[in-house]
Amino acid sequence: MRLKFPSALLVALALASPAAAQTPSLSLVPLPRSVQTSAGIYALPAKVSIYAGTADARNVAELLREQLAALGRTATLTSSAAAAQIRLGPAPAGTSPEAYQLTVDKGGVRIAAASGAGLFYGAQTLLQLLPAKATAGAVRVPFVRIQDQPAFGWRGGHLDVSRHFFSVAFIKKYIDLLAAYKLNTFHWHLTDDQGWRLEIKKYPKLTEISAYRPETIIGAQQQLKKEDFKFDGTPYGGYYTQEQVREVVAYAKRRYVTIVPEIEMPGHSVAILAAYPELACRPGPYTAWTMWGVNEDIVCPSEATITFFENVLAEVSQLFPGRYVHIGGDEAPKTRWKESPLVQELMKKEGFTDVEQVQGWFNRRIEKYLASKGKKLIGWDEILEGGISPGATVMSWRGEKGGIEAAKQDHDVVMTPTTYVYLDYGQNPQPHSPYEPLMIGGYLPLTKVYSYNPLPAELTAAQQRHILGVQANLWTEYVTTPEKADYMLFPRMLAVSEVAWTPAAQRSYADFAPRLGQQYARLDAKKVNYRVPEPLGLDSTSQVVQGGKAVFTLRSAVPGAHIHYTLDGKLPDETTDRYTKPLAVPTGRRLTVRAVAIAPNGRHSAPVEVLVK
Incomplete structure (x- = not known):
């Protein structure tokens, strides 16, 4: 609320x-x-x-x-x-x-x-x-x-630890940073096709087998043809013991951060099938997935599967005292279900005409069990497609459409659209820039994150009251280290904090930018490997032509940063010319001007460049 x-x-x-x-x-x-x-x-x-x-x-x-x-x-x-x-x-x-x-x-x-x-x-x-x-x-x-006072009650940050695993120490650091900027929810994505990360006492094979994949694909999968796929040949994995989870939950509670665990079902479940292939609709064997994307192998909606998840959720409910348990529910292809005699018999018994209705039935069974444990179900917006009960909460990620539809149906909603708050998206306008670390793609600059208003204008005032808040997500297919996680999260997470805390009518990026500038020293003190923003003012719209020269006035968003530039096509660094006054570049010679900002901590921004014709 x-x-x-x-x-x-x-x-x-x-x-x-x-x-x-x-x-x-x-x-x-x-x-x-x-x-x-x-x-x-x-x-x-x-x-x-x-x-x-x-x-x-x-x-x-x-x-x-x-x-x-x-x-x-x-x-x-x-x-x-x-x-x-x-x-x-x-x-x-x-x-x-x-x-x-x-x-x-x-x-x-x-x-x-x-x-x-x-x-x-x-x-x-x-x-x-x-x-x-x-x-x-x-x-x-x-x-x-x-x-x-905050504008929204749900102010969240998410971390996927299934694709790549992060230590308890990093989880605590992330919680500290969320809390420092008044974010109050940590969404812990604990299971997926590529690894199961939570100790479940009743099912020890989840941590013996499901927590490890035999190898991992190399490079940007979305840019490769299948015949060009290569793998590193190195087993990868890890998990959190229940004692470690209790430690993290207590740590977060002291800082007034609620943890929402996510246990994916029925899709994104290949790692489960690696340990318990009897839960599949067709015989295995299976292994934890070594690639990214959506896998057609999902658990079968059998009574054995329902019992498995009820037993898992019994332990999850004891570990996490918060109100919500996230069940995923996204990207669950029905290919195996359509082929399954068990599913066809279930559809006949329940009078279903569409296999998507089976997932709705599955979700409602899980929701009823969670309710018996005093928990509330939340899932990605796909859970709307098979029908959900009035008490379910929706996390709208495929844009705002799902959230708008859910709010109109009187469901509570957390807004988390890819277009504004998916922080695994790139921060450079050049797709897969050679000056940026490997990432999934997309372009989500700080300015766009800050521009987000979680209250859709299409909703009435009464419907807007169902918008619990906003959450930023970090998926980790290409986020392999804590340093890279920092780089993707910050400074954009500070924009998210203001979107979540401050009413939209009071927000202005022109006001935010200088305040943000003073936060970099605080991030340095906390040893956060934030992305150093590029110099401002080096683009075709910023130039002023005077006497046959294009004049650029440059500045850095990081106080105390130095700007260095080149005119010879080389990449600038500490050894190239330092910017000290407006830069006048002759026109008519087709010169490429490049500049970088070098922060007081010594780290460089990505270069920014413009062609002067």
Whole structure:
């Protein structure tokens, strides 16, 4: 559901100065709902006392203490509010759980919220008012009064660990980054054709066999002919023990992040069949898939299969305390089902005329079982095609059409369309650019991510209330390392955070860009391998022709970055000319101008170029 503030507080927010007009100098991401600044600064000492009077407040205070330590502050908890420089306290009754008020004045720092989540988000905003790195002595914190609340209740980040496996340490880092930018849902895609990643005690062969594939295809599969496929010959796999999952769930809970596990069914299930071929519609053997895409081998909708998934979900429900369990439901070809006598008999028994109805029947059986465990089913928008019960929630990925249809049918919806929030898509307008790491293709620049409005205009106000929120997805067919995951996620995930938190009417990319620029130092401090954006201003629309020369004024989105360029067709680097003033290039000679930005951390952007004729 959309989060709400009490009416009195909404009036206060409406009367406050517009956030967009005052926050650029504060460089806060996501943009708060309301910011009021005043003259003055508070000197936060190197030794800080934090007052926390409740269990939630103490949890937030402990997390804040850890985060302040990384900034050179020594923080201790105190039972005396009067002695504290930072005070965590309650908000008025009826305040939304994720709302907060942050005040900095001569009396110190006060964060008020109705729950731990609100206190935590207020603390994250406070941290963005402090330097990105450790400093000695007192820190100057501007006087400010921020009243804030999220636009959406579901603010998500997804990670596929089936195509490529990621360590518990990286999962925790990802959760930390989601939480720092006020995203509250981690969608953990745990199973697929290429690997099963979750220990299930009742079915040990899932981790003995299904968690490993014999090899992996080399290169960009979508660019190759089948006869040109080559494989690396190296077994690949891994899984999380139930103890590790509990550790991650507890870690996320402390940071007010809910984990939504995804257990794919009935499609994307070849890895299951590798261990339990009796669940297929035709005899095996099977192995975990070594390629990408959609496989026609899926589990058969037998009672044995239903029992298998019920047993799996019994353990999943115990491991993940959140409300939702994701069942996938996407890309499930019915070729094997059409050939199956079992399926034909099932269709006859149930009176089905279309094999797609069988998946609807399957989903409803699974949904009923999840409900018995106190869980709610969510699936990709294909689950609409076979018919779903009124309680099912839809994740709209094939554009917005599925989400619009679902909302009109009174289903709750999470918007996650490929066209705006699939962060495995490329960040360079040149398809499969030689200057970018191998990726699945597509083009999704930061500006387009930021432009997304999760509330479709086609819906009425009542229907829009079914839009729970928005989620960015990272599929990992070509994301093989934590460093590459960082590269694909950031800085675009910061745009997602603002889309999810800040109402569309308050958002402006021109306002966001300079605030984002100040976040790069914070990402550096967290050792995030973000993509360095290309220099701005080197394109045909930016040139100014003066006296037979094309003049380009370049700038970098990363503060402190240097721009280097070439005119001789070579790739620029630290050794080529450094840009220090507007670049004048003679016309009439067909010169290619190339430039790169080199960030303070030494990493390069991809080159940008323009032909001057």
